[in-house]
Structures are given as C-alpha cells and as structure tokens.
Amino acid sequence: xxxxxxxxxxxxxxxxxxxxxxxxxxxxxxxxxxxxxxxxxxxxxxxxxxxxxxxxxxxxxxxxxxxxxxxxxxxxxxxxxxxxxxxxxxxxxxxxxxxxxxxxxxxxxxxxxxxxxxxxxxxxxxxxxxxxxxxxxx
Numbered sequence: 001x002x003x004x005x006x007x008x009x010x011x012x013x014x015x016x017x018x019x020x021x022x023x024x025x026x027x028x029x030x031x032x033x034x035x036x037x038x039x040x041x042x043x044x045x046x047x048x049x050x051x052x053x054x055x056x057x058x059x060x061x062x063x064x065x066x067x068x069x070x071x072x073x074x075x076x077x078x079x080x081x082x083x084x085x086x087x088x089x090x091x092x093x094x095x096x097x098x099x100x101x102x103x104x105x106x107x108x109x110x111x112x113x114x115x116x117x118x119x120x121x122x123x124x125x126x127x128x129x130x131x132x133x134x135x136x137x138x
Contacts, residue, residue, distance in 0.1 A: 001075045002068065004060045006053055008083045011090045022074050025097040029104035031112055033092040035085050039134075042127045049091060051082040052120040063114040067096070070110070071103040078111065080121060 001020045017030060035047050064076040075097035085091045092115070096107040115121075124133050 002061070002064050003077045004057050004064060005078075006051055006056060006080050006082055008081065011079050011081060011093050013090065013093055016077055016079060016093060017095060019077065020075060022097065024099060025074055026099050027097060027101040027104040028075075029096045029101070029108045031092075031094040031096075031108045032090045033112070034090055035087050037087045039125055042125075042129070044087065045126045045128065046084055046086045047091065048084050048124045048126065049080075049082045050122045050124070051080065053082075056080070056119050056121055059119045060115060063111055063118065066114070067107040067110050071096075071098065071107040073098050073103060073107045076107070076111070078115075080115075080119075082121075 003019070013030065013032065017028065035044070037044050060078050064078060067073055068076055073096050075095065077095040079093045081091050094108055094111050096104045096111070098104045098107070122133060124131055
C-alpha cells in the first residue's frame with residue numbers, strides 16, 4: 001500500500017499510522033521531520049515551504065516505488081506540509097512497514113534522502129533578523 005500527499009494543515013501522525021496497518025507486518029518505522037528553532041547560527045521563528053505539488057507528488061511516488069521494490073515494503077505513507085510550519089511542528093512524516101525492522105529502517109532512510117535530493121520543495125527560513133531561501137536541500 002502506498003499513499004503520498006501534501007497538505008497545509010498540521011499532520012495528525014496517529015491517524016496516519018493507524019491507516020491501512022497490515023497484520024503480517026512486524027515493523028513500522030515512523031520518520032518525523034520537524035522544524036527546529038535554529039539554523040546556520042540563527043534563531044528560526046518558522047519556515048515557509050513552497051511546493052510544485054503535482055511534480056512533487058509524482059516524484060515522491062517514484063521514490064516510494066523504488067523503496068518498495070528494493071526493500072519489499074508493504075506500506076509507505078509520505079505526507080509533506082507546505083505553507084507556514086512553526087517550530088516543533090512536523091514538516092514531513094514518512095511511514096514504512098515490513099515484516100522485519102531492517103527493511104523498514106533502510107526504506108525510510110532512502111526515502112527521506114531521495115526526497116531532499118529530487119523533490120521540488122523549497123523552504124524559506126524566517127529569523128529574528130530577516131529571512132532567507134535555503135537552497136542546499138538540507
């Protein structure tokens with residue numbers, strides 16, 4: 001099972017985790033990427049994400065398919081926020097499920113690394129003394 005989507009509102013992690021859980025899976029790995037309060041030695045107030053939605057979903061779907069094939073994952077859910085995301089809030093949630101933990105961990109790591117490299121999502125960090133577009137994909 002694969003589900004990929006973007007949304008403006010905060011991510012309800014518990015609801016997503018409960019979705020389409022499979023009884024043969026012994027492992028669910030949940031990766032939560034959150035907005036932190038500092039970056040590049042500056043105090044961050046919030047981040048604004050912009051996304052090329054149709055292309056982002058298409059590319060995240062390809063990445064999920066690659067992970068499913070390579071690690072035999074039975075469930076991949078990817079949710080990425082756009083718009084303003086405040087300190088401590090999740091900007092991305094990735095759930096990978098499989099019968100064994102190693103596959104879930106490996107698949108999850110691959111997915112977040114590839115999203116950062118390949119998906120058209122941009123972030124603008126807002127600081128106490130201004131703002132800046134971050135282009136290094138980190």
